[in-house]
Amino acid sequence: MKREHLKELIEAKREWTMPLAPEETAKGFRGWYSSKYLPHFDAPGLQQFITYRLADSLPATRRAEWEPLLKIKDDLEKQRRLEAYLDRGLGSCHLRDPRVAEMVQENLWHFDGKSYRLLAWVIMPNHVHALIEMWEVPLGEILKSWKSYTANQANRILGNSGTFWEEDYFDRYVRDEKNLWQYVCYIENNPTKAKLVRAPEDWLWSRARYRDKGDLSATTLTHPKKNG
Numbered sequence: 001m002k003r004e005h006l007k008e009l010i011e012a013k014r015e016w017t018m019p020l021a022p023e024e025t026a027k028g029f030r031g032w033y034s035s036k037y038l039p040h041f042d043a044p045g046l047q048q049f050i051t052y053r054l055a056d057s058l059p060a061t062r063r064a065e066w067e068p069l070l071k072i073k074d075d076l077e078k079q080r081r082l083e084a085y086l087d088r089g090l091g092s093c094h095l096r097d098p099r100v101a102e103m104v105q106e107n108l109w110h111f112d113g114k115s116y117r118l119l120a121w122v123i124m125p126n127h128v129h130a131l132i133e134m135w136e137v138p139l140g141e142i143l144k145s146w147k148s149y150t151a152n153q154a155n156r157i158l159g160n161s162g163t164f165w166e167e168d169y170f171d172r173y174v175r176d177e178k179n180l181w182q183y184v185c186y187i188e189n190n191p192t193k194a195k196l197v198r199a200p201e202d203w204l205w206s207r208a209r210y211r212d213k214g215d216l217s218a219t220t221l222t223h224p225k226k227n228g
Contacts, residue, residue, distance in 0.1 A: 005073065006034045013039070028138040035168050039075060042139040047119065047174035049183045051083060052143065053127035055163045056091040079170050086127045087194040093125035094164070100154045101205045104128060107150050115142060119180075120187045123205035124194065129187045131174075143169055 013032045020031050020043060030042045041048075058066045066085055072078040095101050101123045108130060112118035117133035132142070151164035174180045184207075191203035200208035 006037070006039065009039055009075075010034050013041075017041075027136060028141060030138065030140070037070065038168055038170065040139065040171055041173050042134075044134055044136060047131065047133045047180060048139065049172045049174065049187075050130045050132065050139075050143070050169060051079070051127060051171075052147065052169040053086060053166050054091055054094060055166050057086055057126040057166065059091050062090065076172070079172070082170075083127075086124070087190070089125045089194065091126050094154060094158060095123050095128070096125040097158065098204070099157050103153050103157065104150050105205045107146060111142070111145070115145075120184045120207040121205075122187045122190050122203065122207065124190060125196075129190060131180075131183050131187060139171060 010032050017032060020029055024044055025031075027044075029044060030040075032039065032041050034040065066082070069078060069081045069085060072081060089096075095104065104123050105121070108118055108121050108128075115137040116135055118130070119133060120129075120131040122129050134142075147165045154164050155161055174183065188200040188206060188208040191197050191206060192200055197203045200206065203209065
């Protein structure tokens with residue numbers, strides 16, 4: 001999305017969104033804002049579907065394939081098309097390494113109940129989906145914390161150096177209960193959709209493996225860190 005169009009989009013969204021309270025902005029929350037290419041919405045109490053990806057998940061050698069996707073004006077359609085492209089598993093796919101995937105998953109668990117409430121997650125070979133309920137920490141700070149720690153640890157594990165994560169990320173806030181379960185189902189079924197496993201609970205780095213197998217409710221989410 002061109003910068004002028006993105007600026008217009010953010011201004012329009014701010015017009016119909018209730019302004020943040022002074023105490024919320026004092027904590028660093030920003031409401032509607034934009035990065036270089038994408039709009040973001042940041043406010044306490046939101047449930048957010050977040051996607052962040054490896055730096056080489058859109059390989060430069062295949063630019064002709066994915067560059068047109070970045071030019072799609074409709075943000076929702078752009079995200080849908082890009083996520084489908086990510087599911088092709090291109091690039092280094094360092095998150096396929098069990099040591100790296102486990103570390104990234106444990107990092108998400110570490111802040112559950114502290115900075116946010118973790119509702120669902122999946123670690124794919126070249127990207128991560130997380131569904132969180134935001135509390136007192138702004139979205140940008142959460143992403144910075146996730147990426148900085150895991151990038152350093154991953155490079156140490158792999159014996160690499162340099163950029164690990166793509167700088168930007170997608171976020172979409174949950175509109176209602178139906179929308180919540182759409183995101184939960186999308187996250188849980190992402191490994192099966194990408195033909196990595198036959199059943200969601202077979203994927204080692206996902207909410208589906210840890211929740212009560214007879215209850216899809218996000219309110220009953222459990223994982224080892226919560227259980228002791």
